[in-house]
Amino acid sequence: MSDNPTLAQLAEQLGADLRLAEGASAGLVPTGLSTLQDASPTQVSFLASANYRRFLTETRACAVLVTEDMAEVCPVTSLVVANPYHAFALATAIYDRTPKPDAGIHPAATVHADAEVDPTACVAAGAVIEAHVQVGAGAVIGPNCVVGQGSVIGARTRLNGNVTVYHGCAIGTDCVIHSHAVIGADGFGFAPGGGQWTKIHQLGSVEIGDEVEIGACTCIDRGALGNTVIGRGVKIDNQVQIAHNVQIGDYSAIAACSAVAGSAKIGKHCTIAGGAGVVGHVTVADKTHVTAMTLVTKSIDKAGSYSSGTPFSDSRSWRRSAVRFAQLDEMARRLRDLEKQLASASTGSGEGD
Secondary structure, three states: OOOOOOHHHHHHHHOOEEEOOOOOOOOOOOOEEOOOOOOOOOEEEEOOOHHHHHHHHHOOOOEEEEOHHHHOOOOOEEEEOOOHHHHHHHHHHHHOOOOOOOOEEOOOOEEOOOOEEOOOOEEOOOOEEOOOOEEOOOOEEOOOOEEOOOOEEOOOOEEOOOOEEOOOOEEOOOOEEOOOOEEEEOOOOEEEEOOEEEEOOOOOOEEEOOOOEEOOOOEEEOOOOOOEEEOOOOEEOOOOEEOOOOEEOOOOEEOOOOEEOOOOEEOOOOEEOOOOEEOOOOEEOOOOEEOOOOEEOOOEOOOOEEOOOOOOOOHHHHHHHHHHHHHHHHHHHHHHHHHHHHHHHHHHHHHOO
């Protein structure tokens, strides 16, 4: 028997107003979720962007998550909500079938005698748990993960395969860390002297709050003196670099291939789009949005949307513009000289009246 809810139960779980199409049944059991254009008659879909409205009239879905104004034009059963995209996100949890591992320590795992692993946690094959580690209730330590000495893994947090957590790090509850992420590696600290580089040993750690998700191959470095701090509910995409002593405020999100340099402070509820960079020792205000490929070179004190760089164009036009970039300084100098000449001429004209 399917564990999926009926349409009526789904509406209740999502807080949606169920409006049945002619001949539809509230007892229908949807099999899952899909896009408007690809949904089968047993799947639920959603309309969250006007760009996809054209697919609504042709959808074969059994029901669609829509706003009130779209319900009238929806040809199938409507699940009316204020925010269809958020409701869709909630629905993905209902239909998620990610395997849930059994509690216990696999015989092929290595767990130090001084580690504390809750009986309801799972430690998979090949995992290494070092001394004085604490693994909370319902946590999952995936295959070949390494958790360094003295680190804490909170309740229900999941480390997917091949995650490395260095010594002395603290990860909160209900977090998800994806494969090959590295938490607590040394920050990039070297002091020049005598014609060479002297390593600055990184004496801090990493603190990660509750409900944080960290993407595959992302690196979060430990602090040089204080700790690198990731706030509650932060979402970090794949292949992101977070340097030593960075602080990221609660519920901020950072997209793939971005980099935040040492000691930068990102506020709460910020979004940093893909490929962006934030230089070290700057502060970004709460509720700031940084667009893709932007380089933040100084502190942002006021919430808003910020961009840098140039949008793409055809190669010939871009090369022509690039040549003109190099001419801007000379053009600015000539403009200043011209303004001075005009001001002088205007002053001279006034004296002669």
